[in-house]
Amino acid sequence: MKHLLSIEDLSSEDIHHLIWKAEAIERGDAPEFTKKIFAANIFLEPSTRTKNSFVVAERRLGLDVLDISSEDSSLTKGESLYDTVKTLYTISASLCIVRHSQNGILREIANKVEVPIINAGDGTGQHPTQCLLDLYTIHQEFGTFEGLKVAIIGDIKHSRVARSNSEALRKLGAEVYFVSKPEWQDEGIAENYVSIDEAVELADVVMLLRIQHERHDHSSEDQNYLQSYGLTKERESRMNKNSIIMHPGPFNRGVEIDSDVVDSPKSRIFKQVANGVTMRMAIISELLKEEL
Structure with missing residues (x-):
């Protein structure tokens, strides 16, 4: 694995291998880089979980962190992302983690640089590390993906989370259902749309998404959303006994999910956050295994 740009680039065997590596790290068998290695985190969109998860993962592995944002880099002076990545590689970055608003831009750059690149989210395109930590969380719970029913709602x-997760889950043998307002449906991702009430009763995994106001032309979608499409306490009560609740964050309490449900026994939302560090350690160590 040279880069991690899209979940579509990974086979089911690749995914299971990364889950195995994450499990090993969880057991205390984490690799540690003994020579000085720099990882450049280039986050050009806001991020709390992904960015800081990478920082913690990198430091636990013994890497030095270069923190690049749009405000304090030469990108504000018109430098291209390609030249920024190449510059960081030239001054010894062994890995670049990039979040960008433009779909597909990282694949264009990856074809022209030697440094491994991890896609930390590109526009509405892909978010492979979030997908892999979600898969790791599901695997911890059920031990398999075959035949699992997963509802992605929002x-x-x-x-990009829905796009990445739906691709991976189907590849691994899960049945994926979708719940969405008509104007937010995407037939390019799926045709298997059901109602929220059907979803909570059939799903082993209820995966919620936030309303992405920054990608919409208006922000009046919150009104009555919880009652029409969200996970209320009443709907949670109708979920299967062993089913779980997931959310990639950031979550909006009282909008897509009832505030009390965030912290319910079925919720694995904060477990996902913890798993993000472990899975990102697995991904980094896989990409840089020749440096060990």
Whole structure:
């Protein structure tokens, strides 16, 4: 694996291998880089979980962190992302983690640089590390993906999480259902749309998405959204006994999910956050295994 740009680039065997590596790290068998290695985190969109998860993962592995944002880099002076990546590689970055608003831009750059690149989210395109930590969380719970019913609920059209997870889950043998307002549906991702009430009763995994106001032309979608499409306490009560609740964050309490449900026994939302560090350690160590 030279880069991690899209979940579509990974086979089911690749995914299972990364889950195995994450499990090993969880057991205390984490690799540690003994020579000085720099990882450049280039986050050009806001991020709390992904960015800081990478920082913690990198430091636990013994890497030095270069923190690049749009405000304090030469990108504000017109420098291209390609030249920024190449510059960081030239001054010894062994890995670049990039979040960008433009779909597909990282593949264009990856074809022209030697440094491994991890896609930390590109527009509405892909978010492979979020997908892999979600898969790791599901695997911890059920031990398999074959035959699992997963409902992805929310702003499907604008969600890189929905795009990545639906692809991977189907590849691994899960049945994926979708719930969305008509204007947020995307037939390019899926045709298997059901109602929220059907979804909570059939799903082993209820995966919620936030409303992506920054990708919409208006922000009046919150009104009555919870009652029409969200996970209320009443709907949670109708979920299967062993089913779980997931959300990639950031979540909006009282909008797509009832505030009390965030912290319910079925919720794995904060477990996902913890798993993000472990899975990102696995991904980094896989990409840089020749440096060990």
